[in-house]
Amino acid sequence: xxxxxxxxxxxxxxxxxxxxxxxxxxxxxxxxxxxxxxxxxxxxxxxxxxxxxxxxxxxxxxxxxxxxxxxxxxxxxxxxxxxxxxxxxxxxxxxxxxxxxxxxxxxxxxxxxxxxxxxxxxxxxxxxxxxxxxxxxxxxxxxxxxxxxxxxxxxxxxxxxxxxxxxxxxxxxxxxxxxxxxxxxxxxxxxxxxxxxxxxxxxxxxxxxxxxxxxxxxxxxxxxxxxxxxxxxxxxxxxxxxxxxxxxxxxxxxxxxxxxxxxxxxxxxxxxxxxxxxxxxxxxxxxx
Amino acid sequence: xxxxxxxxxxxxxxxxxxxxxxxxxxxxxxxxxxxxxxxxxxxxxxxxxxxxxxxxxxxxxxxxxxxxxxxxxxxxxxxxxxxxxxxxxxxx
Numbered sequence: 056x057x058x059x060x061x062x063x064x065x066x067x068x069x070x071x072x073x074x075x076x077x078x079x080x081x082x083x084x085x086x087x088x089x090x091x092x093x094x095x096x097x098x099x100x101x102x103x104x105x106x107x108x109x110x111x112x113x114x115x116x117x118x119x120x121x122x123x124x125x126x127x128x129x130x131x132x133x134x135x136x137x138x139x140x141x142x143x144x145x146x147x148x149x150x151x152x153x154x155x156x157x158x159x160x161x162x163x164x165x166x167x168x169x170x171x172x173x174x175x176x177x178x179x180x181x182x183x184x185x186x187x188x189x190x191x192x193x194x195x196x197x198x199x200x201x202x203x204x205x206x207x208x209x210x211x212x213x214x215x216x217x218x219x220x221x222x223x224x225x226x227x228x229x230x231x232x233x234x235x236x237x238x239x240x241x242x243x244x245x246x247x248x249x250x251x252x253x254x255x256x257x258x259x260x261x262x263x264x265x266x267x268x269x270x271x272x273x274x275x276x277x278x279x280x281x282x283x284x285x286x287x288x289x290x291x292x293x294x295x296x297x298x299x300x301x302x303x304x305x306x307x308x309x310x311x312x313x314x315x316x317x318x319x320x321x322x323x324x325x326x327x328x329x330x331x332x333x334x335x336x337x338x339x340x341x342x343x
Numbered sequence: 344x345x346x347x348x349x350x351x352x353x354x355x356x357x358x359x360x361x362x363x364x365x366x367x368x369x370x371x372x373x374x375x376x377x378x379x380x381x382x383x384x385x386x387x388x389x390x391x392x393x394x395x396x397x398x399x400x401x402x403x404x405x406x407x408x409x410x411x412x413x414x415x416x417x418x419x420x421x422x423x424x425x426x427x428x429x430x431x432x433x434x435x
Binding site: 201202203280 | 408411412413414427428429430
């Protein structure tokens with residue numbers, strides 16, 4: 056949150072002062088990005104948001120917020136589910152949004168179609184970081200080695216990737232590969248710093264590459280779904296319709312993904328402002 | 344009973360593919376419902392997928408797997424499967 060002078064102040068979470076930077080990853084036209092930003096501002100006023108735009112330069116120039124960066128990396132623009140990489144985004148986020156702000160302790164990567172439905176999402180997300188003690192969290196972020204996960208099958212015999220992992224790994228098994236959904240990634244400052252300042256292997260796919268590299272660097276990788284139902288409505292496909300999103304919002308859901316209808320965001324904003332919201336820890340359904 | 348569960352799952356999958364789900368996809372689903380057998384997750388007991396296992400060109404091909412699974416030997420001649428994703432694994 057920012058105080059009246061605009062200085063970043065921390066959110067008190069469990070007795071610790073922790074600040075979160077939300078990185079909104081988008082490629083959409085300026086009008087859609089402004090709608091996303093307006094939505095976040097109204098639903099979660101005071102949230103620190105950095106727009107990471109990987110679309111057209113002319114759209115980026117039209118975005119009015121000063122908290123934005125343009126990503127030129129061609130790997131980000133690769134066709135879906137191929138070799139999309141967040142390495143350059145993370146480097147820029149570190150340089151522009153985190154390195155010189157010591158108060159920021161964690162970064163939350165939010166894709167444009169992961170919609171926030173509650174004002175207390177930052178507190179919720181940071182509580183999970185505290186609860187798990189993990190350094191990197193994602194949805195279904197688990198060991199995918201020797202599974203039939205399509206992205207593991209694509210890269211498991213990649214000699215370049217295996218060599219790279221063998222060089223950087225501090226683990227006993229350098230061939231382990233993790234995977235998670237590519238949105239809703241929560242990582243501590245130290246993870247962002249490490250990813251931003253290292254040489255990366257390419258080509259890679261972010262859903263496999265990021266949690267795998269983070270694990271092999273020695274950080275603790277964990278699955279949000281292991282401890283809460285927070286991401287119960289965060290899925291790959293199909294997209295949520297507005298009526299579904301409204302129903303889930305009324306039931307207390309924090310996020311829905313994917314939600315593509317950015318023109319309908321004002322309806323969700325109005326519903327969020329009208330709702331009372333709920334306390335966080337009591338909302339989280341702890342898994343056994 | 345597993346066929347009812349499977350039919351409910353297919354509704355979501357059809358939405359995922361869009362309204363114009365290919366005819367061949369539908370044909371495959373019908374064949375699986377008729378000839379396939381359910382494989383249950385070893386952790387939660389729910390049907391993980393419905394399949395027709397076939398040995399083809401020296402490999403065991405499990406037609407019908409549609410979810411990420413971990414597979415391990417349960418005995419000297421039986422495999423068991425578990426969901427990878429915890430939110431699919433309907434543990435009690």
